[in-house]
Amino acid sequence: TQLLEQSPQFLSIQEGENLTVYCNSSSVFSSLQWYRQEPGEGPVLLVTVVTGGEVKKLKRLTFQFGDARKDSSLHITAAQPGDTGLYLCAGATAYNTDKLIFGTGTRLQVFP
Amino acid sequence: DAEITQSPRHKITETGRQVTLACHQTWNHNNMFWYRQDLGHGLRLIHYSYGVQDTNKGEVSDGYSVSRSNTEDLPLTLESAASSQTSVYFCASSPPGTGGFNEQFFGPGTRLTVL
Numbered sequence: 451t452q453l454l455e456q457s458p459q460f461l462s463i464q465e466g467e468n469l470t471v472y473c474n475s476s477s478v479f480s481s482l483q484w485y486r487q488e489p490g491e492g493p494v495l496l497v498t499v500v501t502g503g504e505v506k507k508l509k510r511l512t513f514q515f516g517d518a519r520k521d522s523s524l525h526i527t528a529a530q531p532g533d534t535g536l537y538l539c540a541g542a543t544a545y546n547t548d549k550l551i552f553g554t555g556t557r558l559q560v561f562p
Numbered sequence: 563d564a565e566i567t568q569s570p571r572h573k574i575t576e577t578g579r580q581v582t583l584a585c586h587q588t589w590n591h592n593n594m595f596w597y598r599q600d601l602g603h604g605l606r607l608i609h610y611s612y613g614v615q616d617t618n619k620g621e622v623s624d625g626y627s628v629s630r631s632n633t634e635d636l637p638l639t640l641e642s643a644a645s646s647q648t649s650v651y652f653c654a655s656s657p658p659g660t661g662g663f664n665e666q667f668f669g670p671g672t673r674l675t676v677l
Contacts, residue, residue, distance in 0.1 A: 492668025552605040
C-alpha cells in the first residue's frame with residue numbers, strides 16, 4: 451500500500467509567521483497535487499507539480515516537488531487567517547494517473 | 563454552471579440498516595470517486611468508476627458498493643451499516659487522465675452517523 455505521510459499533522463501559528471508543510475512517501479509519483487479544504491466543504495485544488503525539482507508559486511504559497519518525485523513541500527510566507535484550513539497532498543502513479551492517493555492532511559490554524 | 567452535489571448532507575442511521583448516499587455531477591466527467599474522511603487518515607478511496615458500467619474497489623471497500631448506470635450519478639450503498647462507518651463521505655469527479663494534471667472536483671460531503 452502506497453502511503454503519503456504529511457507533517458506536521460496540526461499547526462497553529464500567528465498571522466505573519468512563515469510555515470512549511472511536508473508530504474513524504476517511499477513511492478515515486480508521476481505527479482503531485484495540493485488541495486485545501488475549508489470546514490464543511492470539499493477539497494479544492496491549489497496546484498499540480500509533475501517534474502522532479504519543480505517549484506511553483508501561488509501568491510504567498512510556494513510548492514516544491516522533490517528531485518526523486520517521492521516528496522513535496524508547501525511553504526507559506528507571512529500566513530494570513532484566510533490560509534486557515536486542511537491542506538492535503540495527493541499523488542498519482544505512472545500506471546494509474548486518474549486515481550489519486552491522498553496524504554494524511556495538515557490542519558493549519560492562523561490566528562490574527 | 564457545472565457542479566457536483568451530494569445528498570443527504572447529514573444522515574443518522576442505526577447499525578444494520580442499508581444506507582445509500584447520492585452523488586450527482588453535471589461536468590459530464592467519466593471518472594467518479596467516493597472517499598471517506600476520518601481524522602488522521604486524510605481521504606481514503608472507497609470505490610471509483612471510469613465510466614458507465616465500470617466500477618472498481620478502492621483501499622477501504624469492504625461493506626460498501628457502487629453502481630454506475632449513467633455518466634452523472636454514482637450512488638454509494640452501505641449494505642449493513644456499522645459504527646465503524648461513521649465518517650464524512652466525499653464524492654469527486656474528474657475528466658479522463660491527461661498525464662496527471664486531471665483535477666478532481668469534490669462535492670460538499672455527507673456526514674454519516676451510525677448509532
